[in-house]
Amino acid sequence: MWDPPRRMVMTARGWPIGEARVTLDVRDSEGGCLARIREDAISGPATLVPEFLRDAMLRVRNAETLHRLAYLAEGRAGDSQLP
Numbered sequence: 562m563w564d565p566p567r568r569m570v571m572t573a574r575g576w577p578i579g580e581a582r583v584t585l586d587v588r589d590s591e592g593g594c595l596a597r598i599r600e601d602a603i604s605g606p607a608t609l610v611p612e613f614l615r616d617a618m619l620r621v622r623n624a625e626t627l628h629r630l631a632y633l634a635e636g637r638a639g640d641s642q643l644p
Contacts, residue, residue: 567587567588568584568587569584569585570583571585572603575605575607577605578606578607579602579604579605579606579607579608580602580603581602581607582600582601584598585597596627598623598626598627600619601619
């Protein structure tokens, strides 16, 4: 599903662990925008992992993804001083 500029829903295929539904929501915020990523397993062995464990693992990865997206959006992607 693509609802620019507010929402994008994708299916991520991660063989051999299965597929995930990834939703990127964007809304206006003071001074810019706020982006949120939601992700959950929809098929394969990853669905056997309890949701609270999946959430904990994905939270770290999605936070890093949002940091990288912010660097791109702010034009700082090539800044060599970033961690």
